[in-house]
Structures are given as structure tokens and as C-alpha cells.
Amino acid sequence: MKPRARRFAWIAAGLAALGIAAALVLNAFQSNLVFFFTPSQVAAKEAPQGRAFRIGGMVETGSLVREPNTLTVRFRVTDTAQTIPVTYTGLLPDLFKEGKGVVAQGSVGPDGVFHATEVLAKHDENYMPPEAKAAIDTAQKGMSMKSLQAPRTGAR
Amino acid sequence: MIPELGHFALILALLVALAQGTLPLIGAAVGTPRLMAIARPAARAQALLVAFAFGCLAWSFISNDFSVQNVAANSNSELPLQYRVAATWGSHEGSLLLWTLMLGGWSFAVTLFSRNLPQQMVARVLSVMGLISVGFLLFLLLTSNPFDRLMPPAAEGRDLNPLLQDPGMVFHPPLLYMGYVGFSVAFSFALAALLGGRLDATWARWSRPWTTIAWSFLTIGIALGSGWAYYTLGWGGWWFWDPVENASFMPWLVGTALIHSLAVTEKRGAFKSWTVLLAIVAFSLSLLGTFLVRSGVLTSVHAFATDPARGVFILVFLAIVVGGSLALFAWRASSVGLGGAFGVVSRESMLLANNILLIVAMASVLLGTLYPLFLDALNLGKISVGPPYFDAVFFPLMAPAAFLMGVGPVARWNQAPLPEIWTRLRWALGVAAVTALILPFVLGRWSPLIAFGLFLALWIFTSTAAGLRARLINSRRGNLFAALGANSPSYYGMLLAHIGVGVFVVGVTLVKGYEVERDVRLDVGGSAAVGDYEFKFLGVKPGPGPNYRALTGTVEVRKDGQLVQTLQPEKRIYNASGQAMTIAAIDTRVHGDIYVSLGEPVAAGEDVTGPWSVRIYLKPFIDWIWMGAFLMALGGFIAVSDRRYRLAVTRKATVPAGGAGMPAGAD
Numbered sequence: 001m002k003p004r005a006r007r008f009a010w011i012a013a014g015l016a017a018l019g020i021a022a023a024l025v026l027n028a029f030q031s032n033l034v035f036f037f038t039p040s041q042v043a044a045k046e047a048p049q050g051r052a053f054r055i056g057g058m059v060e061t062g063s064l065v066r067e068p069n070t071l072t073v074r075f076r077v078t079d080t081a082q083t084i085p086v087t088y089t090g091l092l093p094d095l096f097k098e099g100k101g102v103v104a105q106g107s108v109g110p111d112g113v114f115h116a117t118e119v120l121a122k123h124d125e126n127y128m129p130p131e132a133k134a135a136i137d138t139a140q141k142g143m144s145m146k147s148l149q150a151p152r153t154g155a156r
Numbered sequence: 157m158i159p160e161l162g163h164f165a166l167i168l169a170l171l172v173a174l175a176q177g178t179l180p181l182i183g184a185a186v187g188t189p190r191l192m193a194i195a196r197p198a199a200r201a202q203a204l205l206v207a208f209a210f211g212c213l214a215w216s217f218i219s220n221d222f223s224v225q226n227v228a229a230n231s232n233s234e235l236p237l238q239y240r241v242a243a244t245w246g247s248h249e250g251s252l253l254l255w256t257l258m259l260g261g262w263s264f265a266v267t268l269f270s271r272n273l274p275q276q277m278v279a280r281v282l283s284v285m286g287l288i289s290v291g292f293l294l295f296l297l298l299t300s301n302p303f304d305r306l307m308p309p310a311a312e313g314r315d316l317n318p319l320l321q322d323p324g325m326v327f328h329p330p331l332l333y334m335g336y337v338g339f340s341v342a343f344s345f346a347l348a349a350l351l352g353g354r355l356d357a358t359w360a361r362w363s364r365p366w367t368t369i370a371w372s373f374l375t376i377g378i379a380l381g382s383g384w385a386y387y388t389l390g391w392g393g394w395w396f397w398d399p400v401e402n403a404s405f406m407p408w409l410v411g412t413a414l415i416h417s418l419a420v421t422e423k424r425g426a427f428k429s430w431t432v433l434l435a436i437v438a439f440s441l442s443l444l445g446t447f448l449v450r451s452g453v454l455t456s457v458h459a460f461a462t463d464p465a466r467g468v469f470i471l472v473f474l475a476i477v478v479g480g481s482l483a484l485f486a487w488r489a490s491s492v493g494l495g496g497a498f499g500v501v502s503r504e505s506m507l508l509a510n511n512i513l514l515i516v517a518m519a520s521v522l523l524g525t526l527y528p529l530f531l532d533a534l535n536l537g538k539i540s541v542g543p544p545y546f547d548a549v550f551f552p553l554m555a556p557a558a559f560l561m562g563v564g565p566v567a568r569w570n571q572a573p574l575p576e577i578w579t580r581l582r583w584a585l586g587v588a589a590v591t592a593l594i595l596p597f598v599l600g601r602w603s604p605l606i607a608f609g610l611f612l613a614l615w616i617f618t619s620t621a622a623g624l625r626a627r628l629i630n631s632r633r634g635n636l637f638a639a640l641g642a643n644s645p646s647y648y649g650m651l652l653a654h655i656g657v658g659v660f661v662v663g664v665t666l667v668k669g670y671e672v673e674r675d676v677r678l679d680v681g682g683s684a685a686v687g688d689y690e691f692k693f694l695g696v697k698p699g700p701g702p703n704y705r706a707l708t709g710t711v712e713v714r715k716d717g718q719l720v721q722t723l724q725p726e727k728r729i730y731n732a733s734g735q736a737m738t739i740a741a742i743d744t745r746v747h748g749d750i751y752v753s754l755g756e757p758v759a760a761g762e763d764v765t766g767p768w769s770v771r772i773y774l775k776p777f778i779d780w781i782w783m784g785a786f787l788m789a790l791g792g793f794i795a796v797s798d799r800r801y802r803l804a805v806t807r808k809a810t811v812p813a814g815g816a817g818m819p820a821g822a823d
Contacts, residue, residue, distance in 0.1 A: 010500050018516070025520045025549050029527075032545035036538035054540065066758055071677055071769050090675050091755035091769050094390070094736040105542075134538065 034105060038135035043082040047108060055084060055114060056103040057135045064098055077102060077114070081139035088116040101133065159224050159303040162212025166303075169205035169260075170293040172198055176286030180279035184351070192279035196267045199282045202289060203260030210257045213302050214244045223309030226250060226302045232315035232732045234703035242326040243316045248450050249302035251329060255446060256292045258330075258337040259285065266341060266366075273362060280348035281341070288340055291473045299466045315732030318704070324384035332377030332404055336442040338370020339411060343439035343481070346432045350484050353491040355432065360422035363435070365796045367418060371411040372792030378404050379785035390738035390753045392673065392773040394781055397546040402525040403445035409518040410438040413511040415792075420507050424569055426496045427508070429489045434511075436485060440478045441518075447474065453529065499571035506564040513557040520549045558612045558661060561654055562619030566626060580626055584618035599670065609665025616658035620651055649795025653788045660784025666748075666777035677758055679767040687774045689750065690714040696727075696754070696764050704728040704737075707764055709754050713743065723752045725770075740771075748776035 036054045037047040047053055060083055063076040071090055075098075076083045086104055096102060096119060106116035176198035183191025213226070217240045222228040230247045231240055245254040263285045270278045296302065319325075345363045349355040381404065386394045395401060414434040420427045447453070447470045498504035524541040531537055566580045592611035596602040627647075633639040676684045678693035685691075694710040707727040713720045723741035730737065740753035755769030756762070 007500065018512070021516055021553065024552065025516075025523070028545050028548035029520075029523065029541070032542055032548065034540045034542055036540070054538075069677065071675055071755075071758070091771055094738055 038138055039077055039079045039082040039084045040135075040139050042084050042108065042114070050107060052105060052107050052117070054103055054105045055086075055135075056101070057084075059096070059098050059100060059102050061099045077104065079135040079139035084114050085112070086114045086116050088119055090119075092119055158212050159216055159221065159305065162209040162216075163301065163303040165205045165209040165212065166293060166297060169202050169209065169256075170290065170297060172202040172205060173286045173289040173293055176202055177283050177290050178286075179283075180286075181283040181351075184276045184279040184283070189275060192275050195279045195282035195286075199260075199263040199267050199286065202286070203264040206253075206257050206260040206289075206293075210244070210253055213250060213253060214241060216303075217241065217244050220313070222311065222313050223306055224302075225304045225306040228306050228310040228313045230313070230316050232313040232703065234731060235313075235316055235321070236702050238323075238326060239316055239321045242320065245329050246316050246320050247302075249296070249300045251333075251450055252292060252296055252300055252446075253302050254329065255333055255337060256289060256296065258333045259289050259292065259340060262337055262341055262366075263289070276352060277348055277362075280351050281344040284344035284347045285340060288344075288477070291477070295466075295469055295473065299469055313732070315703075315730065318728065318730045318733065318735050318737045319388060321730075322384060322388055324380050324388070328377060328380040328384060331373050331380060335370050335372075335374025335377050335411075336404075336407060336446060338366065338373060339407060339435075339439040339442050341366040341370065342414065342435040346435035347481060347484060349492065350432060350488040353488060355421075355428050355492040357422050357425055360418050360431070361801065364415070364418050364422060365801045367411065367415050367435075368792045368796050371408070371415055372789040372796075374404070374408050374411060375785050375789040375792070378408060379782045379789075382785075383782050386778070387740050387742060388737070390740055390771070392740070392751050392753075392771065392775060394667075394778065397524070397543045399525050399529075400449050402521050403448045406518050406521055406525075407438055407441040407445055409514050409521070410434055410441055413514040414438050416507050417511055420504055424496055424498065424504060426498055426504055428492050429485075430508075430511070432489065432492060433485060436478075436481045440474075440481070443474060443477060448525075498569070501567075501574055502572045503564055503567040503569050506560050506567055510557050510560050510564065513553055513560075517550055517553045517557075520553070521546065524549075555608070555612060558616060558657065561657065562615050565650070565654070566619065566623045581619055581622055584615065584622040588614035588618045596669075599666070601670070603669060606665055606669040609661060609669070613658045613661035613665065616654055616661070620654050620658075624651060644798050644800070646795040646798040646800075649791045649793070649798075651791070652794060653791025656784045656787030656789075656791055658784070659780050659787055663777050663780030663782075663784060667775055667781070670774075670776045671778075672774040674772045675755065676770055676772060677767060678770050680765070682767070684770075684772060686772045688715055689720070689774070691752070691770075691772055693768070693770065696757075696768060698764065701728060703732065704730045707754070709752075709768065709770070711741070711752050711770070713750055713752075721750065723750070725752050725754045727754045744779055746779070748774065749778050751775055 034052060034054055035048075036056065039055060039057050041047060042055060047055075055077055057077040057079040060076040060078045063074075063083075065074045067073070072087060073089075073092065074085065074087050076085050078084075086106075088104070088106075103120045104114065104116040105118040105120070106114055109115050176195060179191045180193075180195035180198075183189070183194070215221075216224045216227050217231050218237065220227070220231065220233045220240075222231075226247055226249050227243075230250070231243045235243065243250070245251045263282060266278075266281060266285070270281070273281075342363055345359065345366070349359050378401075381401065382394050385396065385401075386392065414431065417427050417431045417434050421431045453467075524545050528539050528541055531539055562584065563577060563581065567577055588611055591614050592607050595610050596606045599606075627643060628636070628639040631639045631642040633642055672687050674684070674686045676686075678684060678691075680693060680695040683690055683692040690713070692712040692714065694712065696707050696709045699706050699708055705728070707729075709725050709727075711723045711725065713723060721743045723743060725741040726739040728737045728739060729735070738753050740751055742752075743750040751771070751773040753771045755771060757764045757766060758769050759766030
């Protein structure tokens with residue numbers, strides 16, 4: 001090969017490698033996006049079946065139940081319009097409390113229960129995780145459209 | 157009174173910075189030495205004024221002046237002294253003031269160590285730094301004044317976020333900012349070169365030490381942040397691909413590319429435009445990182461909109477700095493030139509390949525970090541991009557880069573014959589491959605990923621050793637010490653930094669491969685077996701702390717019936733905020749950590765003296781991750797101690813013409 005042809009071959013190989021890298025990156029990106037749904041959307045069956053997603057809202061007061069002798073907990077997540085039962089096995093974060101905001105990642109089983117693989121509460125005490133707040137705000141907006149006297153009980 | 161003095165000093169600093177940012181620049185353009193001479197005294201005065209303002213803010217924190225809003229929101233009279241000092245940079249306003257202080261400090265350092273530089277260069281560099289400072293001071297004064305008073309004064313402060321009440325958090329932000337802001341020097345040098353149209357090996361030699369020091373500080377800063385996450389968040393993880401972490405990691409990746417590209421520009425006069433572009437990108441990402449973390453945009457894109465003044469200022473400032481410098485680059489890059497040519501297989505081409513891999517890695521991190529923010533800002537839905545994406549993309553990109561790290565230092569500049577590289581490295585390759593195949597059996601479990609990770613790490617060690625050996629033989633000195641002394645500190649710095657990467661890879665591979673994570677429920681007196689260890693839980697006792705109440709658990713760790721260690725993990729509830737914090741108890745050894753943290757009481761009624769949920773983790777070789785990072789930074793500091801950076805650069809710089817065949821030019 002002439003030097004020029006050889007240089008061209010190297011550049012072509014380089015570009016091909018870059019192209020493959022870009023394709024791999026975008027593919028990994030596509031398959032690892034985690035979408036967020038509010039309890040109302042989950043109740044309306046808008047969430048995907050069998051794929052992991054996130055839900056957010058408030059932990060309903062009085063809903064936290066521990067199964068004896070295991071680390072499994074059950075609680076309900078509410079956006080004040082709809083509630084979704086959640087089950088999780090493991091340690092809950094320090095900031096997890098009834099009546100406070102929470103975001104959980106997992107999927108809905110055939111029983112309609114959200115099986116969380118991860119419970120997130122990385123925010124500080126003063127404000128909600130943004131997703132949880134958005135879920136409650138959206139639900140509140142939906143309800144106040146139905147009735148002007150909608151109760152504004154959402155914690156914020 | 158003292159807060160007002162600080163406020164006044166900031167206003168004065170802004171005026172001085174305006175003078176520093178404009179007059180010397182004009183002087184350099186029209187060739188007026190008197191205007192250029194303003195740069196040094198102005199930069200020093202500005203630095204001292206900002207330092208004074210910072211001192212005033214620190215004093216307000218130390219003396220518990222709760223009439224200052226910033227103090228009332230981020231401190232408390234019960235807060236121990238060292239955290240009151242750290243609280244100075246714990247808030248948005250305070251951290252921006254710290255940023256500006258660092259910028260002043262770096263400018264001051266440039267005025268001290270620039271005696272050998274041409275006056276025009278000094279004037280331009282300090283002017284650009286002055287203009288950056290103008291941006292930050294305006295931002296502080298217009299939207300984020302740290303000295304705002306509270307009327308009426310608060311009786312008590314709201315306390316510093318307990319997560320930040322930690323020794324790691326005292327040092328992490330200043331070191332990280334040292335790194336971020338340090339890239340402003342490389343940036344200013346790049347802009348000065350573009351303005352002057354002169355970019356040669358001498359320019360690269362001036363820029364290199366500044367860039368390397370900044371990079372070393374950034375490395376330590378990131379490592380401290382990672383270590384802090386490991387022991388305070390209570391999950392035992394050391395990297396979460398959280399946007400906050402990514403924000404500091406992206407400038408690091410580009411900074412790593414930059415120090416290698418600068419080496420080529422200094423030694424070979426090649427990569428000129430590329431180096432300038434990297435300097436611009438590294439600093440732009442530092443700015444982006446600061447603002448991502450500090451503007452609240454990550455908490456919620458919409459929180460950004462609730463304070464439009466800040467948001468708009470940030471976007472405009474970023475647009476001016478990034479857009480302006482890229483426009484200058486587009487306009488002037490042709491005057492700088494591309495630099496020398498080089499062969500397809502040469503040290504230059506390998507460094508270029510490494511640069512491209514680092515940049516692609518940075519771009520993929522940027523995509524994963526910003527895309528969710530864009531979607532959210534445009535109200536197209538909320539998504540998150542989790543660690544699986546970053547893992548899937550990052551490790552395949554970094555593996556070839558790690559492999560090239562072994563080949564590059566032994567390859568010749570300009571044209572590197574492949575047979576020669578093979579002769580030099582075949583033993584290194586063989587030893588690394590065979591050891592990596594066998595070692596996982598010894599460690600307990602063989603998997604292709606563990607073997608591959610170990611191979612990369614061992615390859616870095618063995619190829620580094622092979623390169624050093626070739627150098628010592630080539631130096632033809634009689635005894636070993638003379639031969640060792642014939643190499644420059646910057647060469648040894650490079651070796652050490654590369655070994656640091658290898659140590660880091662060992663840590664990552666073995667933690668990912670062999671870690672054991674168990675969440676268990678333990679009765680008082682009950683025990684759990686995890687790995688080779690037996691953990692006996694002796695219950696939890698309440699006790700007081702300086703500004704919190706503590707629940708301290710006791711866990712005895714036994715191996716083969718022998719007591720190894722008694723661990724005391726804690727749960728703290730802070731008095732001022734009522735916030736709970738988990739303090740893990742960690743037994744650290746060279747071959748790994750035993751990590752125990754308390755979950756919550758699981759008995760009915762949350763009786764703290766009853767059974768608890770407990771996290772028990774075994775993290776083999778995890779400390780090698782941070783040790784690797786410290787070795788990298790140490791390598792950087794050693795490289796900078798090289799005498800040639802301190803020599804007077806009066807002679808006209810020439811690209812070494814005859815050195816093409818010399819393999820002994822790795823530094």
C-alpha cells in the first residue's frame with residue numbers, strides 16, 4: 001500500500017471504531033433509561049409491564065407494616081389521588097418516614113403490587129424528592145379541575 | 157459591622173477585577189507596557205480583598221452571628237468549631253465565595269511564578285483570570301450575597317446539614333475547587349496564546365505545571381468525595397454515577413487528556429490546536445460542574461425557575477465564557493497551527509487515541525447527566541439514567557485506554573516500529589496475562605471480568621517496570637543509583653501516576669468481583685455468618701454527642717472463633733434539625749474492609765433495645781481505589797517538581813529536531 005492509501009485506511013478504521021463506540025453508547029442509553037410514573041398513572045395502567053420504572057409520592061400515614069422476622073416491609077405510596085401498594089426487602093434509608101416523600105424503583109407484579117428493588121430518599125428533611133413533589137402536584141391539579149374545593153392536604 | 161466590611165471588600169474586589177480584566181488586555185493589544193504592568197498588582201490586590209471578605213464570612217460563622225442570613229441557615233451554636241469553619245463553604249453563597257477566593261489564590265500564584273514569562277503573556281493571562289473573577293463577583297453581589305442580613309436576627313441557627321458534619325467534607329470542597337479553579341490557569345494560558353497567536357513548546361512548558369497541579373488537586377478532591385460517600389451514606393458504595401459526582405468527573409477526564417496532550421505539544425510541537433481546545437473544554441466543564449451542583453438545577457429544574465435571576469445569570473455567564481472562548485478559538489486557531497506531523501504508529505498516535513477515548517467517555521457521561529435535565533426542562537417527562545448505563549459505556553471505553561497506558565511510554569516518538577515494541581513488552585504481556593488467569597482461582601472465584609480487570613492492572617505494572625528497565629539499561633550508567641538519578645522527576649511522576657491507575661483498577665476489579673453485601677435482622681445476642689466471619693450483635697445503647705443524640709450498636713467480629721474486631725456503628729439524631737444519620741463502623745485492612753452499619757429497630761414499637769436490621773458488607777481491596785487516586789495525585793506533584801519548569805525560558809524555544817529516535821523521552 002502507498003503511504004497515502006495506508007493513512008486513509010487508518011483514518012477509516014478510526015472513524016469506524018468511533019462509530020461503533022457511538023452506537024454502543026446510544027444502545028446502552030436506550031436500554032437503561034428509567035421512566036418515572038405517578039401513582040395515578042400506574043393505576044391507569046400507563047406504566048410498562050415487566051420493565052423497571054420509578055414511582056414517587058408520599059408514604060401514606062399508618063401504612064407501614066413489617067413482616068415479622070424478615071426485612072420485608074409493605075407500605076403504600078400516594079399522590080393524594082391514587083395509592084399503590086409497595087413491597088420492599090432490605091434496609092430503608094434514614095429519611096424514609098410515613099407522611100414524607102419517597103421515590104422507589106422496581107416493577108409492578110401480576111398481583112398489582114409494586115416490587116421495589118430500591119427505595120430512594122436522598123433529599124434532606126426540608127424538601128421532597130422532586131419526582132415525589134411533581135406526582136402530588138399533578139394529582140392535585142387534576143383534582144382541583146374536577147372540584148374547586150379540592151382538599152389541599154398534600155405535604156409540601 | 158464585620159459582614160458589612162466583607163460586603164464592601166467584595167465590591168472593591170469587583171472594581172479591581174474590572175481593571176485587572178481590561179487594562180492589561182488593552183495594553184497587550186496596543187503594546188503599552190504601563191497598562192500591562194497593572195496586571196500583577198491588580199491581581200494581588202483583588203486576591204487580598206476577596207480573602208478579606210472570606211475571612212469576614214468565616215468570622216461570622218465562628219462567632220455565631222445569626223443576624224447574617226447565610227449563618228442562620230447553615231450553622232448552629234452547638235455546632236463544633238471545625239464544622240462552623242466548614243459551614244462557611246457549606247451553602248450556595250459561601251461555596252461561590254470559596255470559588256472566587258481560589259481564583260484569587262491561583263492568580264496570586266501566577267503573579268509570583270511568572271517572572272520568566274514575557275510581559276504580554278502575563279498581562280493576557282491575568283486579564284483573562286480577572287474577567288472570570290468579574291463574572292463570579294457580579295454573580296455573588298447581584299444574586300447570592302453571602303452577607304445578607306436577617307431582620308430581625310434569628311435566635312438560633314438552623315444547623316449545617318448533618319451529612320456535611322464530617323472531616324471528609326471539611327477538606328473535600330476546597331480541594332475540589334482548587335482543581336476546578338486551577339484549570340482556569342490553563343484556560344487563561346490557552347486564551348492568551350490564541351490572542352497572541354503564539355503557541356510553541358515554551359508555552360506548553362509554562363502551562364504544564366499549572367495544569368498538572370490543578371489535576372492533582374481535582375484527583376484528591378474527587379477521591380475524598382468518594383470516600384465520604386462510602387462511609388457516611390451508609391450504603392457502602394464508592395461511586396453512584398450521581399450527577400453531582402459526574403459534574404466533578406467530567407473536568408477530570410478532560411484534564412487527564414489535557415496533561416497528556418500538553419506533553420506532546422511540549423516535546424514534539426504537535427497537537428497544538430487540540431491542546432488549546434482541551435484547555436477551553438476542561439475549564440468550561442469545571443464551570444458547568446460548579447453551576448450544576450450549586451444552582452439547585454439538579455434538585456429540580458423548576459427550582460431553577462423559581463429564582464430566575466440566578467438561573468439567567470448562570471446561563472448567560474456560561475454562554476459568554478464557553479461561546480466567547482470557542483469563537484476566539486475558531487477565529488485564531490489557524491494562527492496557532494496544527495503542529496508537527498507524526499507516524500501512524502508512534503507515541504503521538506497512541507496519546508491521541510487515549511485522548512479520544514477520554515473525550516468519548518466524557519461525552520457519554522455528559523449525555524447521561526444532562527439528557528434527563530433537558531427532558532425535564534422541556535416538560536417531556538421525568539426519566540433517570542442509572543448506573544447500568546454508565547457502567548456499560550464507561551468500562552469498555554477505558555479498557556483500551558488502560559492497555560495503551562502500557563504501550564505508550566515505551567513507544568518512540570514520531571515513528572515506533574511495532575517489532576521493537578513487541579520485543580520490549582512481550583515479557584510484560586506474558587507475565588500479566590498468565591498471572592491474571594491464575595490469580596482469580598487463588599482469590600476464590602474465577603470469572604472473565606475479574607481476570608480481565610486484573611490483567612489490565614497487572615499489565616500497567618509490568619509494562620511500567622519494563623519501560624523503566626529499558627531506560628535504566630539505555631542510560632549506560634555504571635551503577636543502579638546513577639542510572640536512576642539520570643531520569644527526571646517528571647518521568648518518575650508519570651510512572652507513579654500510572655501505577656496509581658493500576659492500583660485503582662485492582663481495587664475496582666476486586667470490589668466488584670468479590671464484595672459480599674448482606675442485610676440481616678439481628679436479635680440482641682444473635683449472630684450472622686457473612687463470608688468467613690461471624691458477626692455477633694450485642695445490642696444498641698443510647699448516649700449523648702456534642703450536638704446530637706447517638707444510638708451506638710456493638711458488633712463483635714470473629715473469624716474461626718477468634719475475636720477480630722469490635723465494631724461500633726452509630727445512628728445519630730441531630731438536635732437542631734431532628735435529622736437522622738448513619739455512621740458506619742469500618743475495620744480497614746490492606747486486603748479489604750469489614751463494614752457494619754445500623755438500619756433501624758425492627759421490633760414492634762421501634763424499641764431501640766430490641767432487634768435491629770443491620771448491613772454487613774465485606775469489601776475486599778476497596779481502599780486501593782482511593783490509594784490509587786492518591787498515588788496519581790502524588791505522581792502529579794512529583795512531576796511538577798522537575799527543574800526544567802523553573803528554568804528561565806529566555807532562549808527561543810525550538811522543537812527538538814534530532815530526538816525522534818530517542819525512546820528516552822517519556823516525560
